[in-house]
Amino acid sequence: MGFSSRWRFFLSLYFFYYFYLTIAAELKYLYHDCYVNDQNYTTNSTYQANLNHLLNSLTNTTPIYNGFYNSSYGENSDKVYASAICRPDTDPDSCRDCVTFATRNLTLLCPKHKMAIGGYDDDNYTNCMLRYADYDYTGVMENAPYFFVYTESNITQNVEQFNQTRQSLLQWLTSEAAARGPDKYAAGKQVVSGILTLYGLVQCTPDLTESKCNECLNDANKLMPNCCETSQGGRVITPSCSFRYGISEFYNPSIAEPPVPSPTPPSGKKNNNFIIIVVVSVAISLILIIVVIIFIRRRKSEKKDQNVEDIIDTASLQFDFSTIRIATNNFSDDNKLGQGGFGAVYKGMLSDRQQVAVKRLSLHSNQGEVEFKNEVQLVAKLQHRNLVRLLGFCLERNERILIYEFVPNSSLDHYISKSINHEYMNWERRYKIIGGISRGLLYLHEDSRLRIIHRDLKLSNILLDADMNPKISDFGMAKLFEMDQSQGNTNHVVGTFGYMPPEYIKHGQFSVKSDIYSFGVLILEIVSDQKRSGFEIQDEDLLTYAWKSWNEGSAANLIDPSMRDNPTTEMMKCIHIALLCVQENVSDRPTIGSVVHMLNSDSVNLPAPKRPGFYTYTATESRTTPNNLIRRRTEGAPLSQNDVSITELCPR
Structure with missing residues (x-):
């Protein structure tokens, strides 16, 4: 490198650092977030090269709107998007x-x-977000x-009046900014008292529609109690919008909105008559509009394909799609935690670091809309330690998403018929799981203010928390009953074989006893450590083998071999209760209240069980059950294609 080349290099380096340090001395860092749930790029990767190119060239482009830069660079998964926005009173050079x-700075922070x-x-009018x-x-x-x-100084006098003025000012500026195009901002002031004036500025990114800008600023305003409700000045900033208020004029007066003009007082009789005519006309028009709106809303509410407005009592649980996308x-x-019959389930983390399970319903599911509304409307009302808690939902851009509490130990399906879990799944833990499921069902059937029939109890729908407490999940098939209703019918039979x-399969009839039947199957699976879909001994399924073993006095053969050498009274009682639950005749099955009592009592006398449903006969046994209820599996074939799939049948 020659002398002149080295000289030019050091000069450029000097001017760069001079510029950087000069700007840094004037500018103040306010906030940043690195999206900790986001995947990182690797050093010297294509993504890093694209990011550096984009950021270095961002300000070389012409702003799309005044103070708003928006650009992208790269292809496919390595494509990077970037934008920057300045406050409207920031001059272009600043x-x-x-x-x-x-x-330069954000890539160092993240x-x-x-x-x-x-x-x-800075302390003048310069402000930007990247x-x-x-x-x-x-x-x-x-x-x-x-x-x-926010400022540390608080309002100490006339606090209520100050808050009312601030709310009024921000609402006025929000409507002004949202309606403004293309730059979506508004600044203005409002008098609090004779000696105190409040100033405010709101801004949305120009790419938002009027309704989205309104929604963003209103959501930001709701965060005020968490921030600066009593502060003399404060800001709430989100990626799409922000607002600021204070008791001093912090913005350039040239961008302020003109004050709302006072109405001109009427003069003369003609003016009075004109005003009366206008007022009466407007009143009649408003009445007609209200009547039409009420009529339209009633018609909409009667339609089968409802929208998210139907979920009136759960509207406060709605999440934005962007929030869920970032979280996952x-x-x-x-x-990804798993794939169910209606879509995938993902682990996520919200901005407050709360872990969640996100169920994203398949866009191609014919039943998705119905099951989505079902879960939101039902589960949001249910609160019990043995039910998975619904935290929210998202219905946006054809996406139907449910947000649940995160349950760390996956589903019971991962612990049954897995030899590696024999020591971990001891009898004490299994009995605790059976009891927890029964208490969750008791709440659904009898103790909640609603009566819920789950209709899809199975191993994969029993989740286990950090302490291995069971939680019933997936209410997409659930049905809401009136408290005095005992049975329902459907022409659309859904569930999982086995x-x-x-x-239910033959006539489409379901009741609380449908869940009892499923619970009985679950108990047998837990006790035997064998899945209903994979069990086969001497060409017999689990229920047939259990019934024959019971009649032959060898029910202990059902117990998991790892615990069979020391069968307990509790184990035998659970087999007995399971056989009572899976009896073919609906009226013979116990209620969940009776089951809970049986599990918790050592002195109750249990009745003798009768033959289970779908009992498979041998050649020497009489067939008193209709042939269409006897279903044999071909060798090695499960009763459903997938233990977590939903099978649709047409009832007779």
């Missing part, structure tokens, strides 16, 4: 400098993160993560 500084967001400002991600968020309203910036790392396979009782 905006460009702020964004340039942010592009090394190797594919997604990041950060904000900076974000980048591995997905296209243009036009998407995202309100997480969110940030608070864009539904990555690494976060767990459905004969009256």
Whole structure:
């Protein structure tokens, strides 16, 4: 390298650091988030190269709108999206400098993160926010993560009046900003008292629609109690919008909205008559509009294909799709917990670090809409330690998503018929699981203010928490009954073979006794450590083998071989109760209340069980059961294609 080349290099390096340190001295770091759930990129990867190229060139492009940069670079999974927005009173040069500084600094704060967001400002009017991600968020309203910036000085007098004025000011500015195009911002002031004036500024990213801007700012306003309700000044910032208020004029007055003009007082008789005519006309028009709206809403409510507005009492549980996408790392396979009949389940983490299980219903499921509304409407009302708790839902862009509490130990399906779990699944733990399932069913059938029939109890729908407490999940098949209703019928039989009782498959009849039948099958599976779908001894299924062993006095043969040498009274009692639950005749099966009593009492006398449903006869036995209820499996074939699948049958 020649002298002149070295000189030019050091000069460029000097000017870069001079610029960087000068800007850094003026700008203040406000906030940032590295999206800890996001996947990292590797050093010297294509994604890193694309990110560096995009950030280095972002301010070289012409802003799409005043102070708003939005661009992308790369292809396929290595494509990077970035945007930056400045406050409307930031002059173009200061905006460009702020964004340039942010592009240098944010990658240092969030090394190797594919997604990041950060904000900076100075003591004048300069303010900017930069974000980048591995997905296209243009036009998407995202309100997480969110940030608070506020003054430490609090309002000490006229607090209620101050809060009312602030609320009024922010609502007015929100409506002004949302309706403004293309730059969505508004600034203004409102007098609190004779000596106190409140100033405010709200802003959305210009790519949002009017309704999305309104929604974003209203959501941000709801965060006020968590931030700065009594502060003299504060800000709430989200990726798509922000607002700020204070008792001093912090923005350039040139961007402020003009005050709302006072109405001109009427003068003269003609004006009075004109006003009367206008008022009467408007009143009549409003009445007609209200009548039409009420009529339309009633018609909509009667339609079978309802929208999310039907879930009136659960509207507060709704999540934005962008929030769920971030929580699950864009539904990555690494976060996938399993695949069910209606879609996949992912592990996620919300912005408050709460772990969740996200059930994303299949877009191709014919039953998805019905089951989605069913789970939201039913499960949101149910609160019991042995039921999985619904935290929220998302119904956006044809996506139907359910957000549940995260249960770390997976489902019971992963512990039954697995030799490696014999020592871990001792009898004490199994008995605890049986008791927990029974208490969850008792709540569904009798103790809640609703009567719920689950209709799809099986191993994969029993989840286990950190203490191995069972939690009944997946209420997509559930039915709501009136408290005095005992039975229902359906022309659309759904469930999983092996767990459905004969009256349901043959006639489409279901009741609380349908769940009792399924529970009996579950007990036999837990005690024997054998799955109903994979059990076969001497060409007999689990129920047939259990019934024959009981009649022959060898029921202990049902017990898991690892515990068979020391059978207990509890083990034998559970087999007895299971056989009572799976009896063919509906009226012979006990209620769940009776089952809970049997499990908890050592002195109760249990009745003798009768033949189970779907009993497989031998050649020497009489067939008093109709042939269409006797279903043999071909050798090695399970009763369903997949133990977690949903089988649809047409009843006779």
